[in-house]
Amino acid sequence: MISVAVVGCGAIGGVVARALHEGEVVGARLAGVVDPNGTRGLPGMSLEEALAAADLVVEAAGQAVLADVGPRVVAAGRDLLVVSVGALTDDALLARLHGAGDGRVHLVSGAVGGLDMLRSAARMGPFETVRIVTTKKPAGLVQPWMSAAEADRVRATDRPLEVRRGPAREIAAAFPRSTNVAAAVALAVGDWDVVEAVVVADPAASLTSHVITASGAAGEYRFEIRNRPSPDNPTTSQVVPYAVLRAIGDLAAPSGAFR
Incomplete structure (x- = not known):
């Protein structure tokens, strides 16, 4: 015990x-x-x-x-x-x-899966490309560092809007409550620099989605995870x-x- x-x-x-x-x-x-x-x-x-x-x-x-x-x-x-x-x-x-x-x-x-496979593949050989695209409702993606105009643009979007794209290290730091998954993927593949993260605001997103694609020596992989957001905190998955x-x-x- x-x-x-x-x-x-x-x-x-x-x-x-x-x-x-x-x-x-x-x-x-x-x-x-x-x-x-x-x-x-x-x-x-x-x-x-x-x-x-x-x-x-x-x-x-x-x-x-x-x-x-x-x-x-x-x-x-x-x-x-x-x-x-x-x-x-x-x-x-x-x-x-x-x-x-x-x-x-x-x-x-x-909130993310497939990490065991990514770890195994990375052990065989390095990845050439890894990308994770995270899509959430707009309200949960507004950040204190955004300008007023940028925050309003995210809140008011009526269609999918790419909020930010960049290295996993940068995106995980910029969206601390919403992109722990980007860090988890980078840690799984053992290379922060190879992982690109994309954050998308979508007012129609009833579920939070993470789409991971990767290509390397072991093969090509695609994982899609769609989670219900927590009713107590929409920035995290239930x-x-x-x-x-x-x-x-x-x-x-x-x-x-x-x-």
């Missing part, structure tokens, strides 16, 4: 913590929730208390929180499960996580907390078998 602390109690962390509290993950139990904004009636604790009590700390609070909390978790010798993988575009943060201590860092696939719970279950009771 592993003890799990969850940092963040929003659309992702709240679902994860509740499931752990109710015993829905075999081999894992909730130590508590770290969130100064409230814990939805779940047991609350400070980060210091979490580091003393938990075997595994789940980060579900965003890229800025990961940058602050992640190295402290690893330095304390606790394992860290990262949801906000887009923060790993920062090489300095990666270095801090690698050198912080004895804790292990695990990544969650979140499936993400369940990907986190799956990852916790695998860490709690690794068997190599399907259950």
Whole structure:
């Protein structure tokens, strides 16, 4: 039985913590929730208390929180499960996580699939091209760095609009709540520079879609994922907390078998 602390109690962390509290993950139990904004009636604790009590700390609070909390978790010798993988575009943060201590860092696939195949293909040989096109409703793609005119253009579009295109590292940093998937793909293929990311606003997009195409020594690949957005936070997909719970279950009771 592993003890799990969850940092963040929003659309992702709240679902994860509740499931752990109710015993829905075999081999894992909730130590508590770290969130100064409230814990939805779940047991609350400070980060210091979490580091003393938990075997595994789940980060579900965003890229800025990961940058602050992640190295402290690893330095304390606790394992860290990262949801906000887009923060790993920062090489300095990666270095801090690698050198912080004895804790292990695990990544969650979140709202995207096919990463196991991309990892396998990359091991055979480098990719020549990789592209991920993410399409969401316009409101969730408006960012603080946009000019007023650009933000209005995104909000008011009545047809699919390409908001931004660029290297995965750049796009994941520019859309921190919407493009963790671009970072996940880049980490899977092991090359930030080869992955191009495209963000599209579509007012008719009832589902959030990610289309991944890749070509390399092992062959050609195309994956399309269409997820329902979270009713609590449309910038994330509803499936993400369940990907986190799956990852916790695998860490709690690794068997190599399907259950």
